[in-house]
Amino acid sequence: MPESEGKDAPKVLRLVLADQLSTRLPMIAQADKARDIILIAEVMAEATYVRHHVKKIAFLFSAMRHFAEALRTAGFTVRYIALDTQGNTQTIDGEIKRAVAELAPDSVAVTEPGEWRLKAIFEALESRLPVPIDILPDTRFLCTHNRFKAWADDRSGLRMEFFYREMRKAYGILLEADGKPVGGKWNYDVENRKPATGGTRSPRRLSFRKDTITKDVMDLVRRSFPNGFGTLEPFHFAVTRTQALRELDHFVAEILPHFGENQDAMLTGEAYLYHSLLSTYLNAGLLYPLEVCQAAETAYGEGRVPLNAAEGFIRQVLGWREFIRGIYWRYMPDYVNQNVLEASEPLPWLYWSGDTRMTCMREAISHTREHAYSHHIQRLMITGNFALIAGLNPKEVHEWYLSVYADAYEWVELPNTLGMALYADGGIVASKPYAASGNYINRMSNFCKSCAYEPKLTLGANACPFNALYWDFLARHRDRFAANARMPYVYSTWDKMGEAKQTLIKTQAATHLLALRTGTL
Numbered sequence: 001m002p003e004s005e006g007k008d009a010p011k012v013l014r015l016v017l018a019d020q021l022s023t024r025l026p027m028i029a030q031a032d033k034a035r036d037i038i039l040i041a042e043v044m045a046e047a048t049y050v051r052h053h054v055k056k057i058a059f060l061f062s063a064m065r066h067f068a069e070a071l072r073t074a075g076f077t078v079r080y081i082a083l084d085t086q087g088n089t090q091t092i093d094g095e096i097k098r099a100v101a102e103l104a105p106d107s108v109a110v111t112e113p114g115e116w117r118l119k120a121i122f123e124a125l126e127s128r129l130p131v132p133i134d135i136l137p138d139t140r141f142l143c144t145h146n147r148f149k150a151w152a153d154d155r156s157g158l159r160m161e162f163f164y165r166e167m168r169k170a171y172g173i174l175l176e177a178d179g180k181p182v183g184g185k186w187n188y189d190v191e192n193r194k195p196a197t198g199g200t201r202s203p204r205r206l207s208f209r210k211d212t213i214t215k216d217v218m219d220l221v222r223r224s225f226p227n228g229f230g231t232l233e234p235f236h237f238a239v240t241r242t243q244a245l246r247e248l249d250h251f252v253a254e255i256l257p258h259f260g261e262n263q264d265a266m267l268t269g270e271a272y273l274y275h276s277l278l279s280t281y282l283n284a285g286l287l288y289p290l291e292v293c294q295a296a297e298t299a300y301g302e303g304r305v306p307l308n309a310a311e312g313f314i315r316q317v318l319g320w321r322e323f324i325r326g327i328y329w330r331y332m333p334d335y336v337n338q339n340v341l342e343a344s345e346p347l348p349w350l351y352w353s354g355d356t357r358m359t360c361m362r363e364a365i366s367h368t369r370e371h372a373y374s375h376h377i378q379r380l381m382i383t384g385n386f387a388l389i390a391g392l393n394p395k396e397v398h399e400w401y402l403s404v405y406a407d408a409y410e411w412v413e414l415p416n417t418l419g420m421a422l423y424a425d426g427g428i429v430a431s432k433p434y435a436a437s438g439n440y441i442n443r444m445s446n447f448c449k450s451c452a453y454e455p456k457l458t459l460g461a462n463a464c465p466f467n468a469l470y471w472d473f474l475a476r477h478r479d480r481f482a483a484n485a486r487m488p489y490v491y492s493t494w495d496k497m498g499e500a501k502q503t504l505i506k507t508q509a510a511t512h513l514l515a516l517r518t519g520t521l
């Protein structure tokens with residue numbers, strides 16, 4: 001760390017947001033311990049702009065406090081504003097202004113935030129501060145804005161698979177000396193994504209001991225957010241980098257070997273299965289994306305995990321995660337208003353309560369309420385798929401996803417929700433809508449076995465709601481999707497049903513929507 005050389009060196013007030021808890025960021029790496037002040041603030045505005053899960057708030061506040069403590073131990077001066085600190089203005093910009101007034105720094109530095117909303121706040125602050133404000137890059141990501149722009153500007157359509165290959169080459173991950181992919185293929189998905197079998201169960205997971213800091217934070221969260229979403233206990237999260245690294249080691253040693261084949265499986269009562277649970281730590285800054293990719297690559301190199309698992313995991317982090325971020329910054333701020341399918345059904349209360357006769361939705365939402373987590377296929381093919389085919393309003397669905405998951409920040413949540421799950425961006429993220437009937441859910445899970453509805457029925461009182469809603473969705477949007485090369489058979493199946501059956505299916509879909517609105521589905 002550079003130390004100031006003379007007493008005239010400028011004093012910088014350095015803001016660290018809750019999801020920027022990384023010492024390798026220029027914000028910390030370039031700080032002058034002797035003069036600079038690190039500002040970290042728990043504020044109501046950030047804790048309430050959506051109805052965050054209480055576990056997400058507790059995780060972040062505890063991780064922020066541990067990070068502040070580690071910085072102090074390393075010799076930094078930290079101004080830590082707790083939620084109940086006297087004088088807390090309860091906004092990030094308010095806390096910057098207050099610190100500037102009290103400490104008279106020569107300038108303020110912030111790291112580019114992960115949400116357009118906060119970036120706009122920082123830009124607006126520029127003219128209202130007596131000192132300059134510098135926005136530093138977020139160097140934790142593997143694809144810079146310029147690199148993504150150079151890649152995307154050349155193309156008419158942006159597809160993750162091609163982006164991912166470029167990233168593999170750029171970082172030399174799973175590459176032979178001649179630049180070819182290890183094993184001869186870039187993507188081993190055909191070996192992945194098997195249904196859950198009778199013997200599939202979640203492997204053992206780590207649970208970290210709650211120290212005084214975490215216990216204090218949990219009390220604060222109980223007092224301050226009595227009506228918050230979700231359950232606060234049990235609380236298993238890692239809250240320091242050391243603990244997050246243990247979670248990574250545990251994943252690579254015991255779970256990654258089976259990651260690929262179980263990626264799409266779903267089981268009642270099993271929230272995690274073979275997923276890594278690392279997004280919460282990656283997104284908050286406790287882990288770095290390159291180190292988790294390299295850990296998987298090394299495990300493959302040492303023969304501890306098969307290639308399909310290592311490649312599948314690396315593709316999620318080096319490919320999807322970076323691609324999604326590129327999309328966010330390329331298309332915001334207009335992106336959030338996209339709604340090409342003109343979906344307008346209000347978000348039903350069951351997304352918050354989990355109160356429904358549909359086992360798949362009840363399971364996905366109960367995992368969400370309990371863990372502030374559900375795995376990708378539950379997010380995409382259960383709650384996301386339902387929102388898509390029922391025509392739920394994208395903005396309301398987006399706010400729900402942003403609230404309920406411990407890993408949710410707009411840069412990653414929005415393109416996944418609006419683009420991948422809801423096709424509201426008209427195909428920027430997804431080449432076809434991820435719409436599926438009960439048949440898919442029945443194949444990939446055991447949910448249907450304990451459901452009030454029958455997955456094989458489309459019509460009648462016991463018919464699985466996903467079926468009629470699926471066909472009704474495709475029929476409603478025929479003009480848009482009929483020509484899609486990835487949907488060759490669905491419309492011919494629909495046409496073969498004949499008009500009389502089609503009318504019955506549409507009426508059945510309308511009945512499901514009515515039940516949805518009245519809370520009886």
Ligand code: FAD
Pocket residue numbers: 274275276277278279280282283313316317320321322324374375376377379380384401402405407408409412413414416417420421
């Ligand atoms: P694993 O299944 O173990 O995957 C490994 C890692 O790959 C993850 O930790 C994550 O960093 C990365 N990854 C995988 N898929 C994606 C993806 N599509 N986009 C970005 N990164 C990915 N992810 C978030 O981090 N925050 C969100 O708010 C979020 N919202 C989502 C909303 C919807 C509607 C959908 C369909 C997906 C969303 N995702 C989000 C992506 C993905 O579901 C989560 O990253 C994943 O479930 C996190 O659990 P895990 O760490 O166990 O992931």
Ligand code: DLZ
Pocket residue numbers: 016017018019041042043044046047048052056057060092113114115118409410
């Ligand atoms: C999500 C969140 C919450 C709950 N609380 C805070 C907070 O008190 N202080 C803070 O600096 N950040 C918080 N955050 C994260 C921000 O709202 C925002 O989502 C990210 O910083 C975007 O990069």
Ligand code: SF4
Pocket residue numbers: 358359360361437438439441442447448449451452453454455464465466
């Ligand atoms: Fe879900 Fe339909 Fe299966 Fe019930 S029958 S669990 S609603 S897919």
